[in-house]
Amino acid sequence: MHGKFKGKHAIVTGGARSIGFEIARQFCAAGAMVSIFDYNQEALEIATTTLTNEGYRVNPFLVDVSDQLQVNLAVDRAEEIAPVDVLVNNAGICLVTPFLNIEAEEWQKTLDTNLSGAFYVAQRVCRYMARRGKGVVLNMSSKNGLDGEFGHAHYNSSKAGLILLTKTIALELAHLGIRANAVCPGYIRTAMNTEVDSDEFVEEFEDRYIPGGRVGKVTDIAPIFLFLASDDAEYINGQTFVLDGGQLAGQKPWKWLLEEIKL
Ligand SMILES: NC(=O)c1ccc[n+]([C@@H]2O[C@H](COP(=O)([O-])OP(=O)(O)OC[C@H]3O[C@@H](n4cnc5c(N)ncnc54)[C@H](O)[C@@H]3O)[C@@H](O)[C@H]2O)c1
Known part of the structure; x- marks a missing residue:
């Protein structure tokens, strides 16, 4: 992908750390200018300094994606810097609470960030892309x-909603030269979950659920974003891509059955 995005401008929301940061870094390494939208000021400053020191062009935007007014101002400003070619709606939160215990405020916060936030940014960016006939x-x-997953009713719902939002954008804007696709990672070890999950939990998770035997890394996820944003993916639209080490392929086999395999 070296140089493939030279002269292109990508917005990455939630790009100040973890998966979003790696996506931003890889777009930069492929030649793009990247605008990072994030509401974590400290992480945003560190990310910007890190990428700038590596010689990349990065525009930091302190913005809460769940606030439509802030989003509109930031998108308009990013467009003034350079037309936006690629939008990566990555910002998200994941709170773990059993269904019967979820308060309306927590439900709303998750939906506002993960689903409405993506809608606000996409709608504003797509208006510009539509006028140019490309994006x-x-x-x-x-x-x-x-x-x-148990304890994730709001998160599960927001992420399912994003898949249909993606398909609808693809359906409504394909004739205007805009493509939209969704990416579905399984468990990726990032700041989001190291705050709550112990190493023992992760080992048990790998053993119980992942045929590939390990949880994901941010570098397992970023490359598909570059591929899907590239012209090589010109005919891919409205699709959903799962990157989960095989978790959704089915139930893991019993260990004794694995030993039966004749090599
Ligand atoms: N880590 C995983 O296992 C996993 C699995 C599947 C999907 N995802 C999704 O990938 C994305 C990134 O996850 P991560 O693990 O890197 O999380 P993370 O918490 O480490 O990073 C999320 C980033 O988004 C930013 N953000 C959150 N809410 C925001 C808001 N309202 N406005 C602006 N910025 C905001 C945060 O400041 C942070 O920089 C999320 O959408 C998450 O749901 C993660």
């Missing part, structure tokens, strides 16, 4: 958007 929108859904 790519990539939405960060989750394996949880296809197959739920």
Whole structure:
């Protein structure tokens, strides 16, 4: 992908750390200028300094994607810097609470960030892209958007909603030269979950759920965003891509059955 995005401008929301930061870094390494939208000021400053020191062009925007007014101002400003070719809607939160215990405020916060936030940014960016007749929108859904998980009713719902938002954007804007696709990672070890999940939990998770035997890394996820944003993916539209080490392929086999395999 070296130089493939030279002269292109990508917005990455939630790009100040973890998966979003790696996506931003890889777009930069492929020649793009990247505008990072994030509401974590400290992480945004560190990300900007890190990428700038590596010689890349990065525009930091302190913006809460769940606030439509802030989003509109930031998108308009980013467009003034340079026309936006690629939008990566990655910002998201994941709170873990059993269905019966979720308060309306927590439900609303998750939906406002993960689903409405992506809608606000995509709608504003797509208006510009539509006038130019070209653009790519990539939405960060989750394996949880296809197959739920206990304690994640709001998160599961928001990520499932993103898949249909993606398909609808593809359907309504394809004739205007805009493509939209969704990416569904399984468990990726990032700041989001190291705050709550112990190493023992992760080991048990790998053993119980992942045929590939390990959880994901941010570098397992970023490259598909570059591929889907590139002209090589010109004929891919409205689709959902799962990157989960095989988790959704089915139930893991019993260990004794694995030993039966004749090599
Ligand atoms: N880590 C995983 O296992 C996993 C799996 C599937 C999908 N995802 C999705 O990938 C995305 C990134 O996850 P991560 O693990 O890198 O999380 P993370 O918490 O490490 O990073 C998320 C980034 O988004 C920013 N953000 C959150 N809310 C925001 C808001 N309202 N406005 C602006 N910025 C905001 C945060 O400041 C942070 O920089 C999320 O959408 C998440 O749901 C993660």
